[in-house]
Amino acid sequence: MQTLHVELGERRYPIFIGSHLPVQECLAPYIKGRQVMIVSNTTVAPLYMAGYQDALEHAGKQVMTCILPDGEAYKNIDTLNLIFDALLAARFNRDCTVLALGGGVIGDMAGFAAASFQRGVDFVQVPTTLLSQVDSSVGGKTGINHPLGKNMIGAFKQPSVVMADMAQLDTLADRELSAGLAEIIKYALLGDQDFLVWLEAHMEQLVARDANLLAEAVYRSCAHKARIVAADEHEHGDRALLNLGHTFGHAIEAYLGYGEWLHGEAVAAGMVMAADLSCRMGWINAADVNRVRQIIARAHLPTVCPAIPVEQFMALMAQDKKVLAGQLRLILLKQVGQAVISRDATPELIWETIAACQQPAHPVGEQNA
Amino acid sequence: MQTLHVELGERRYPIFIGSHLPVQECLAPYIKGRQVMIVSNTTVAPLYMAGYQDALEHAGKQVMTCILPDGEAYKNIDTLNLIFDALLAARFNRDCTVLALGGGVIGDMAGFAAASFQRGVDFVQVPTTLLSQVDSSVGGKTGINHPLGKNMIGAFKQPSVVMADMAQLDTLADRELSAGLAEIIKYALLGDQDFLVWLEAHMEQLVARDANLLAEAVYRSCAHKARIVAADEHEHGDRALLNLGHTFGHAIEAYLGYGEWLHGEAVAAGMVMAADLSCRMGWINAADVNRVRQIIARAHLPTVCPAIPVEQFMALMAQDKKVLAGQLRLILLKQVGQAVISRDATPELIWETIAACQQPAHPVGEQNA
Known part of the structure; x- marks a missing residue:
């Protein structure tokens, strides 16, 4: 396992990179609150979500999940609203954490939801595609598309921790x-x-x-x-x-x-x-x-x-x-x-x-x- | 006219307070880009918008307007999206400014739109109610309501300048x-x-x-x-x-x-x-x-x-x-x-x-x- 620290002053955070990374050890120390909302999609969730949910519950977290339809076509304000619906239905408060489990689209939407829910809650990223591992892991760009333009609405939101697991690339097309x-x-x-x-x-x-x-x-x-x-x-x-x-x-x-x-x-x-x-x-x-x-x-x-x-x-x-x-x-x-x-x-x-x-x-x- | 500076380091900004304030002198020096979107509502726009539009056009700005329905009931994601629609239809870019002309609801929505459009553009506030003059002028809280809770979605967004004109209170109930x-x-x-x-x-x-x-x-x-x-x-x-x-x-x-x-x-x-x-x-x-x-x-x-x-x-x-x-x-x-x-x-x-x-x-x- 390699660890890279993104140096952003008080928003400094680690990226763990390797194969078959230990979820609990990598993530739990960086999740301050008890409530965690895992945001994923219909493709990734069946493959990997249970492992993350179990590991975080084992670490004492209250884990809820929000599974979105898969694809760039759904990177819009309506799908974003589904994340807010899930957070509010679960009565999550402002010390909760939003965890993105998926590729760039999931990271962008979950990150924007984390930036906006109660004006900002914690954010954790588990990018599951090679593109999102090297792109959205660093930089804090989040957002959604608008019919008149791509990525036109969003926020800069830095994660607390990122975990890039090469083992997950085995299922990638x-x-x-x-x-x-x-x-x-x-x-x-x-x-x-x-x-x-x-x-x-x-x-x-x-x-x-x-x-x-x-x-x-x-x-x-x-x-x-x-x-x-x-x-x-x-x-x-x-x-x-x-x-x-x-x-x-x-x-x-x-x-x-x-x-x-x-x-x-x-x-x-x-x-x-x-x-x-x-x-x-x-x-x-x-x-x-x-x-x-x-x-x-x-x-x-x-x-x-x-x-x-x-x-x-x-x-x-x-x-x-x-x-x-x-x-x-x-x-x-x-x-x-x-x-x-x-x-x-x-x-x-x-x-x-x-x-x-x-x-x-x-x-x-x-x-x- | 009194001037108060809100000290937020590099996000320091002035609040001009008085009666019949000069729009062009107060606002134009703090608007860096050329494009200005005035966001107002059906109550305030007929009373005050033309004055602001004229003054800013006189200062060389390209001014567009977005008039929203009036009332807290409209402080939601659908109305917010109308602001994004207007910004994108006008092809405004990331050096544009969103100007809120109205009470707290307009300030909250226009501010959140400014925080999110292209991941953040400039924001100017002209609060037209006494409440918004003393409340949303300072603090940078913006946001919208969700059916499950008030102000649950939003951002911290500081304005470049605020103008609080007591003359506008004459029309207030x-x-x-x-x-x-x-x-x-x-x-x-x-x-x-x-x-x-x-x-x-x-x-x-x-x-x-x-x-x-x-x-x-x-x-x-x-x-x-x-x-x-x-x-x-x-x-x-x-x-x-x-x-x-x-x-x-x-x-x-x-x-x-x-x-x-x-x-x-x-x-x-x-x-x-x-x-x-x-x-x-x-x-x-x-x-x-x-x-x-x-x-x-x-x-x-x-x-x-x-x-x-x-x-x-x-x-x-x-x-x-x-x-x-x-x-x-x-x-x-x-x-x-x-x-x-x-x-x-x-x-x-x-x-x-x-x-x-x-x-x-x-x-x-x-x-x-």
Whole structure:
């Protein structure tokens, strides 16, 4: 078991990472009150909830459960309200704890419920997908979707403790595993060339779910994100680097309808597009772009975006909330392993990237050579 | 015009208090972004909204409005969602500002919307009732009701600036004015004997809406609350003193159905009950209780609670969220002008207080003499 501490002053908390982690020892010391509401979904609950409920009851907690329908389509205000209903029906008070047991959607909704119930109660996260282990474990972003935009309503809410158990990844679909690898690759690309080299050495074993290597990848990813978040908790500056690939990715998701591609898949294609655009700006070379494309392909992730009319793609990008005062802010690569926030990409270059990255074969190298 | 600064470190903000305040000078310097959403209701908007909209547009802002139905009955998740709808339909981004123009209900909902939209945007408060000027101006409590409990869902959200204009009180109903005076009296009773003496000297002029005296009362009340909140922003300690009269009051409101009595009226009767109970505990004497009753009566507020079966009243008190780990925590008076948080009141004494304070005449003095 590895332990990583996210350093946020008095909101400092540990992330336990390993396989078959002991629930009671990991969680109970960080749950102050007696009442615990486990929020999960119809997919995860039958697999893992009983173990958590038993362990926490064994530790003297009063455990209630709230099982939500599974899927991004339910990440809305009505489903959020089901958590409030459960908390109030159980007459839970303000020293209760909300425990999220599931992937990113469950973490986002349970976290927002914890942030809002009685103006804030304690929150514990047990992410059960690779993506949520490396993404929502650190950063405190919670929220729900609105018909007019994704993640538009939410709060920053830090958990008291996070437990990332690699054993739970055994039941994860291959596509979901790859989507998690996309975010892991993102940390390497945006700021850690050593990690990229490590991933290049181990990608096939990660895809084959080697538990020790996955734990190491989760640890390094969380540590990286934790450093960025500790320096910029509320996303006023460098935290935006974590959005590498996301503005392109969100446009893909919005075009296809959320859920058609997984978020990680859209980010994967988005990162190739960010690399392509960085190359067009003269920051990285064609070999760098191919290196980005290679590691993404080896994680069984898409390296091109679906066929989307370029004009429409650009309109969707402009709707992304990373638009600040009307100006499109993109995360691009100064070099592989060093991302920057940039407002310098011209519409013409963005247009070229979108057009180029829709082709199944898009040899940027040959164009620019 | 008086200016009070609420000292909350980097979230420090000013409250401007006076009559016919200049909107543009007071607000514009504290609104960083260009987009402003004025949230108001069907009662207040026709009276005051155009003035604010014009002044802010004159200052170069893009102003949109969102007019909600009036009343506590609408302080729910569906009405909250109307604010999100308006923000997203207007394509407001994360450097926008939500401006609450109205009483406590508007302030609570607009504040929670500001806390949650894009995980937090700027918030400005223009409280238009005496109650909201002295209560929601300071403290940052926002939220909505749930069918199973009042203010159960919300956030702590500090405004960038507050503007309390006494001229707007001219259109306030007498009952609403008195409800505001209840909270003002509360500050005197819980911690400021000098202020109580001042209120005793001026109560009739306050009821007659002397603008200068009202401004002074608002200033002193906000200053008092600001001191408490600055020391305990998230209500872990002394901030609970602000709930003097509230546990009794909430029971009255819950029994009658919210809206039957105004919140301030219920708190007024609740403060007499808290004084009565403090007397039964031997902390203050019968003359003190009568002093409390007198100042409340002179503000045209109820000094007795409606006829409610005692057992039911106690059950409703136990549901109040001030119950911590199952124990009823009451705010009582060690002396007039000094409240304390106490878990020492026995059920028997609470029973006696409820029974005694239901009678139109309830001479505690004679009982205890």
